[in-house]
Amino acid sequence: MxxxxxxxxxxxxxxxxxxxxxxxxxxxxxxxxxxxxxxxxxxxxxxxxxxxxxxxxxxxxxxxxxxxxxxxxxxxxxxxxxxxxxxxxxxxxxxxxxxxxxxxxxxxxxxxxxxxxxxxxxxxxxxxxxxxxxxxxxxxxxxxxxxxxxxxxxxxxxxxxxxxxxxxxxxxxxxxxxxxxxxxxxxxxxxxxxxxxxxxxxxxxxxIGFARRIGQRLRSAWAAKSDPLEAIRRATRGSLAFRGRVTDLNRRTEGGFARGSVRLAGTGADHGRELLVDFQNENLIARIGRRVLASVPDLISMLDAETGTPITTEGLRFGQRVAVLVVACDPKWRTEKGLSLVGPRYFGYPVRYRPFARGRR
Amino acid sequence: MKDAGYRIGIDVGGTNTDGVILDPLQRFVRKAKSPTTPDVATGIRVTLERLLDGWSGDRRAVRYCMLGTTHCINAILERRGLDRVAVLRLGTPSTDAVPPFSDWPASLRDVVKFRSFSVAGGHEFHGRVIRPLDVGRLHRIAASLAGRVRAIAVTSVFSPVNSEHERAAARVLRHDLGAGVSVSLSHEIATIGLLERENATILNAALRSVSERAILGFRRAARALGLRARLLLGQNDGTLMDAAAALRYPILTVSSGPTNSIRGASFLGGVADSIVVDVGGTSTDIGLLKGGFPLQSARPSLIGGVRTNFRIPDVLSLALGGGSRVRTDGGLTVGPDSVGYRLPQEARAAGGPTLTTTDVAVALGRCDFGDRRRLRDLPRPLARAVDRRVREMLEEGIETVRISSQELPVVLVGGGSVLVGAGRLASLPVVRPEHFDVANAIGVAIAEVGAEVDTIVSYEGAGRAATLDRLRAAAIARAVAAGARRAGTRVAQLEEIPLSYLPGNSVRVRVKACGALAA
The missing domain is CATH 3.40.1610.10 (CV3147-like domain)
Known part of the structure; x- marks a missing residue:
C-alpha cells in the first residue's frame, strides 16, 4: 500500500x-x-x-x-x-x-x-x-x-x-x-x-509521488550543497536543455491569460545562442532561431540557475540566470487526440510537435 | 531644483554611525563617524557632535536632518523591545483557513502576538464588498483591548484595491481607544498577497516603541546641539518620510541601508542611471539604478523569518570582498568565506597565516596594507590568476543585474574596491568617486519625498492611456501630501503586470512619484 x-x-x-x-x-x-x-x-x-x-x-x-x-x-x-x-x-x-x-x-x-x-x-x-x-x-x-x-x-x-x-x-x-x-x-x-x-x-x-520525489531530491541537494539542477534533472529524467540569462521579457493579458515571451542569452556551453520561450501562463514553446527545441505538451520549466527553484512566468525578471529543463510528457498526450487538445496548434502556433527525447539538443 | 539650506545625513549601520553635511547645492562639506551604540541615540549624538564640532557654518542654516537606520531590522532579528500586537483581519467569511501568525517562527510570534480577531468585511478584486464591515464587533473588540495593548494591525481583504474598511476600522479604534494606541493599516504598508501584507503590518505595529525611542533620541540630540532642522527618515525605496510618518510606518525603513548606499554612490559618481558595485570586506553588493532609484523586488522576502511582500531594493550579493580567502589546493578558489574584520591579524601581508584577496592586491601594488615584502614568495602568475578570477566574478554579477545592452557606467565603491585594477568592467566604463566611505549617509541626505500607488485596474472602459494618467496623477498627489513640492514632482517609475484568469484585461499597476522637499 x-x-x-x-x-x-x-x-x-x-x-x-x-x-x-x-x-x-x-x-x-x-x-x-x-x-x-x-x-x-x-x-x-x-x-x-x-x-x-x-x-x-x-x-x-x-x-x-x-x-x-x-x-x-x-x-x-x-x-x-x-x-x-x-x-x-x-x-x-x-x-x-x-x-x-x-x-x-x-x-x-x-x-x-x-x-x-x-x-x-x-x-x-x-x-x-x-x-x-x-x-x-x-x-x-x-x-x-x-x-x-x-x-x-x-x-x-x-x-x-x-x-x-x-x-x-x-x-x-x-x-x-x-x-x-x-x-x-x-x-x-x-x-x-x-x-x-x-x-x-x-x-x-x-x-503526486513524482512531485514529492522532486521535492525530496531538491531538498537533499540543498542540504548536501550538491548541484540542485542535476538533482532535479535526475528526479524528472529530463534534460537541462539550455542555460542563459533573461535579456528580454514581454507580457500582455489576452483573453484572461498572461501571454508573452522571454528571450534568454546563452551562458556557459550555450554562449552565443539565444533561446526564445513563448508562454500562456505555462511555458509552451522553446526555440533557438527557427528550430523548435521543445514544445507543449512536453514540459518546459525554468529553474533558478543557482538554487534550482522553479520560476513562474509571473516571477520572471530581467537579468535572471535560468536553466531550462525539458521533461517528456505522459505518452497519453503524444497521441493524435492528445495533441489536438493540448498540442502547439491548439495554442495558436503553426508548429508540428516533435516529441522531446532525452539527450537531444 | 535644490532646496535652500544645509542638510545633514546620518546613517546608522551595524558597525558605524556615519554623518555628512551637504551645502545648499548638495555639495559635500564635512563627514564624521562614530561606533553605533545599542541605544542608537548615543551613537547619533556623538556623530552629530563630531560633525558640528569645528564647523564654521551656521547650525541654524541646517534645514533638514535625514536619518537612515537599521535599528528596526535589528530589533526584529534579535526579538528585542518589540510591542505586543492585537491583529484584526477584516475578511470573514473568507480567509479563516490561514489565520494571522501562520508560518511565523515561534520565538517571534511568542513576543509579538497578543490576540487576533476575524471580523466580517473586505472587498472583492473588482471592489465589491464581500460583507459589510461589522462595526458593532469592532466596538466590542476595542472595549476588550482598552488598556491592554498599545499597537493594533488591521488588514482587510483586497485593501490595496479598496481601503474603505481598513480606514473605517481605524476610525472606530482610534475613537474608542484614543491616540495612545497606534493603528497600522495594511494598505499603507504593502501590496496584494494578504498573508504577506498582514505579516508586514504586524511587524510594523510591533516596532512602535523601538521607532519612538530612536526618533525621539535623534530629536533630543539635534536640539541639544542647537539644530532646528526638520527630521526626515529614509525609506526602503530611497525616498524620505517625515518623522511623524516614520513613527507610523517604521517597517518602511528596514532595508533603507542598501538603498542609501547605492543611491549615494551613484550621486557621488554623478550618474543617475548606473550599476553600483559596492565591494566590502566579506561581500559585494551590486545594484542597478534607473533615474537615481534602485530597481525593486516585489518577490516575497523573509524578515526575521517572516514572509512579507513590501518592496525592497533588488541587490545582488556576492560572497566576494577584501577579506575573501584565496585557496590554491585543488584548483584556484576565491571565497566564499572571508576573514572579515580579522583581516589586520589574519592576512599574509599583516604577518598572518591566510592568503586573502587583499594580499593579492598588495602584491600587485594596488594598495598599501601591511608589508609587501611578506608576499615576495607569492608567484606572480598566481596573483594574476586571482585577479582575473575576482574580475570574472564581478563581471558575472554586473551582467546579472544589467537588463539591457545599453552602455551604463559602473560606479565602483567600498573598502574592498582597491582589489579591482584599472580599466573597464564587463566592457563598461568605471567611475571611482571620492568620499565613498560615507556613501550611505550621502544617499539619505540627497533623498527626495516619494509615494506610491499599487493597485489592480481594468483597462476596459476608460482604456489604458486614461487609466494610467489617472494613476500617475494619484501618485503625484500622494507625494505632495507626503511633503513634496508640487512643482517638479514627477513619476519616477511605472510598472504594469498583467494578471491571469481575471476578466477585462486586469492589470496590476504600480506608480511611484517623487519630488523635492517642500519648503
Missing amino acids: GLRLGVDDLELIALGAPVLGTGGGGDPYLGKLVARAALERHGPVPLVPLASLPDRALVIASAMMGAPTVFVEKIPNGSEAVRAFRALEEFLGRKAYATFSIEAGGLNSTIPIGTAAALGIPLVDADGMGRAFPEVQMVSPSLYDIPATPMTLADEKGNVALLPRAVDNLWVERFARTLTVDMGGSAMIALYPMSGRSARRALIPGS
Whole structure:
C-alpha cells in the first residue's frame, strides 16, 4: 500500500510541484498552508496507487479554479472545497471513495490533500495532466470522453453552483470561468466524477509521488550543497536543455491569460545562442532561431540557475540566470487526440510537435 | 531644483554611525563617524557632535536632518523591545483557513502576538464588498483591548484595491481607544498577497516603541546641539518620510541601508542611471539604478523569518570582498568565506597565516596594507590568476543585474574596491568617486519625498492611456501630501503586470512619484 501523507510530505510536494507547473499552476505556498491546517486538525492522508482503485469506486477531483492572484489575497475559509465536494456527492447520491488532483503542477497539487484530510478519504496518487495546463478541458479524462460534469463550484460566502451537464468540456470551461469571476475571481470546485475503472485508464499515474520525489531530491541537494539542477534533472529524467540569462521579457493579458515571451542569452556551453520561450501562463514553446527545441505538451520549466527553484512566468525578471529543463510528457498526450487538445496548434502556433527525447539538443 | 539650506545625513549601520553635511547645492562639506551604540541615540549624538564640532557654518542654516537606520531590522532579528500586537483581519467569511501568525517562527510570534480577531468585511478584486464591515464587533473588540495593548494591525481583504474598511476600522479604534494606541493599516504598508501584507503590518505595529525611542533620541540630540532642522527618515525605496510618518510606518525603513548606499554612490559618481558595485570586506553588493532609484523586488522576502511582500531594493550579493580567502589546493578558489574584520591579524601581508584577496592586491601594488615584502614568495602568475578570477566574478554579477545592452557606467565603491585594477568592467566604463566611505549617509541626505500607488485596474472602459494618467496623477498627489513640492514632482517609475484568469484585461499597476522637499 501507499504512503500516509503528513505535514512533511506536504512540504516536499509543494517544493516539487512547481517544477511540473512549467511556469504556471500558481504558487503552492498558500495552498500548502491551507492543506497543512487540515492535516494538523484531521491527521495524515493515505496516498493510494491508481492501480489499486476498485472498479466501482467513485473518485472525484478537488481543485481551485480562478486567478492565483485572488487566491493569495482572498484566502479560503477552509470549508469551500468540502462544500463543493459534498454537494456533488449529494447530487450523485453516492459517497466518494477517494479524491484526486486534476493538476499536479503548482497550486492544485496541494488543494486535494486538504480536502482529503477534511473528508477523511484517501488521495489517489495520480492527476489529470502530469503537469499544468490553463483550461479545465485540458485533462487526460477528456481523451477518454469522460465529462468534467456534473461539477460543483463553491465560494466562501456559502454559494454553491451545480453544473449538471454540458455538451463538452470546452463548454464547462466557459461556464465555470464565468461563475468563478462572479464568485470573486476564485472558487473551489469538485469535478470529473468517475469510476475507479475509468480513473485507472484515464488518469496519469504516480504524479503526486513524482512531485514529492522532486521535492525530496531538491531538498537533499540543498542540504548536501550538491548541484540542485542535476538533482532535479535526475528526479524528472529530463534534460537541462539550455542555460542563459533573461535579456528580454514581454507580457500582455489576452483573453484572461498572461501571454508573452522571454528571450534568454546563452551562458556557459550555450554562449552565443539565444533561446526564445513563448508562454500562456505555462511555458509552451522553446526555440533557438527557427528550430523548435521543445514544445507543449512536453514540459518546459525554468529553474533558478543557482538554487534550482522553479520560476513562474509571473516571477520572471530581467537579468535572471535560468536553466531550462525539458521533461517528456505522459505518452497519453503524444497521441493524435492528445495533441489536438493540448498540442502547439491548439495554442495558436503553426508548429508540428516533435516529441522531446532525452539527450537531444 | 535644490532646496535652500544645509542638510545633514546620518546613517546608522551595524558597525558605524556615519554623518555628512551637504551645502545648499548638495555639495559635500564635512563627514564624521562614530561606533553605533545599542541605544542608537548615543551613537547619533556623538556623530552629530563630531560633525558640528569645528564647523564654521551656521547650525541654524541646517534645514533638514535625514536619518537612515537599521535599528528596526535589528530589533526584529534579535526579538528585542518589540510591542505586543492585537491583529484584526477584516475578511470573514473568507480567509479563516490561514489565520494571522501562520508560518511565523515561534520565538517571534511568542513576543509579538497578543490576540487576533476575524471580523466580517473586505472587498472583492473588482471592489465589491464581500460583507459589510461589522462595526458593532469592532466596538466590542476595542472595549476588550482598552488598556491592554498599545499597537493594533488591521488588514482587510483586497485593501490595496479598496481601503474603505481598513480606514473605517481605524476610525472606530482610534475613537474608542484614543491616540495612545497606534493603528497600522495594511494598505499603507504593502501590496496584494494578504498573508504577506498582514505579516508586514504586524511587524510594523510591533516596532512602535523601538521607532519612538530612536526618533525621539535623534530629536533630543539635534536640539541639544542647537539644530532646528526638520527630521526626515529614509525609506526602503530611497525616498524620505517625515518623522511623524516614520513613527507610523517604521517597517518602511528596514532595508533603507542598501538603498542609501547605492543611491549615494551613484550621486557621488554623478550618474543617475548606473550599476553600483559596492565591494566590502566579506561581500559585494551590486545594484542597478534607473533615474537615481534602485530597481525593486516585489518577490516575497523573509524578515526575521517572516514572509512579507513590501518592496525592497533588488541587490545582488556576492560572497566576494577584501577579506575573501584565496585557496590554491585543488584548483584556484576565491571565497566564499572571508576573514572579515580579522583581516589586520589574519592576512599574509599583516604577518598572518591566510592568503586573502587583499594580499593579492598588495602584491600587485594596488594598495598599501601591511608589508609587501611578506608576499615576495607569492608567484606572480598566481596573483594574476586571482585577479582575473575576482574580475570574472564581478563581471558575472554586473551582467546579472544589467537588463539591457545599453552602455551604463559602473560606479565602483567600498573598502574592498582597491582589489579591482584599472580599466573597464564587463566592457563598461568605471567611475571611482571620492568620499565613498560615507556613501550611505550621502544617499539619505540627497533623498527626495516619494509615494506610491499599487493597485489592480481594468483597462476596459476608460482604456489604458486614461487609466494610467489617472494613476500617475494619484501618485503625484500622494507625494505632495507626503511633503513634496508640487512643482517638479514627477513619476519616477511605472510598472504594469498583467494578471491571469481575471476578466477585462486586469492589470496590476504600480506608480511611484517623487519630488523635492517642500519648503
